[in-house]
Amino acid sequence: MRIGILGTGAVGQTFGTRLHNLDHDVTLGARETGNPRALEWAEAHAARCGTFAEAVADADLVINATAGQHAVNALEMAGGNSALAGKVVLDVSNPLDFSTGELRLSVCNTDSVGEQLQRSFPDARIVKSLNTVNGSVMVEPTLVPGQHTIFVAGNDADAKRAVTVLLGEFGWAAANVLDLGGIEASRGMEMYMPLWVSILRALDGNLAFNINVIQG
């Protein structure tokens, strides 16, 4: 599959490398042409890099791995609604703001990044997933032992199915994928972040953790 990744940070590169190793045709998209991190990654993996727009142009699936605060802007730069029309956009971002020295969400409670993206690009098929675990766990869930849960949310059932197939390639068993419904469920998935950070601290910084939903 042709996959365009928006964002050249740790999460973007983690997706790029994993998807490249899974034989997908990856383009790592950067804000500017000639981004040194993107060039270095592309050279190391004999893969492609380019601008956000180039990453999206011929992609079957787009992954938003930019910071949540900048996600709408990044997808605008990628060509906006017309460039994204019909495409599945997997949004793994969180609106984390550490500028005050402690965690704030730049949007929450009445809105979320997932909803902002779907509202801004109504013809894109936004699917929120994977934002509730660390980047390494996103693409390699076996780093956490046993059964544990990953959420998906989005308005388009086919798009969620396509994402669930991709999750399966990463190692997420279908039985551990919990569909939370429409894109408005992004709100809860993003608002979990402060608890996630507290758990991370309680586990002495071990990023290889997740939660398993259990019912009686």
Add this chain to the structure above:
Amino acid sequence: MRIGILGTGAVGQTFGTRLHNLDHDVTLGARETGNPRALEWAEAHAARCGTFAEAVADADLVINATAGQHAVNALEMAGGNSALAGKVVLDVSNPLDFSTGELRLSVCNTDSVGEQLQRSFPDARIVKSLNTVNGSVMVEPTLVPGQHTIFVAGNDADAKRAVTVLLGEFGWAAANVLDLGGIEASRGMEMYMPLWVSILRALDGNLAFNINVIQG
């Protein structure tokens, strides 16, 4: 132990009945004297009810089971800082606001009910716990099979130990109690609510669920 419960709703009564059955000396506290729900509960269980102030007066441990939006006011009515000084206050509340027809938290992101209580009543020993599960699961964790996690947060280590003992009486194994640190971790515990509600819907309304934190 003498336990004062603030709040006569479903959660307050669930705690009252369970603690009464565990042979604790319970007073179910209401906003006004003669609250019919409190009187009915007290009669049915041959237990005591009274005002918030009466529930707190001789209590070794206080449980805040009022709605999160009204918690500070309820503890004020109970006698405020002087009445609560030195007492362990287990806060199980959430700032849920459904007045718009969908879930909003009345406080989040930069503050939480747990923090509001500790700030308003600096000599009380506030411990946040149990707010991440349904009332029935709070006092009977075996409703959810296997291992699953309950969080505690608070500034006073002895108070957290006292609450952990009480959790043990309910059936929460010490190994499943995850200490998230100071009371500021209430923020994440309360902001988990929108995800909790989404999970509840995905599980077709089965309230007997919880999450288990797993690390690699």
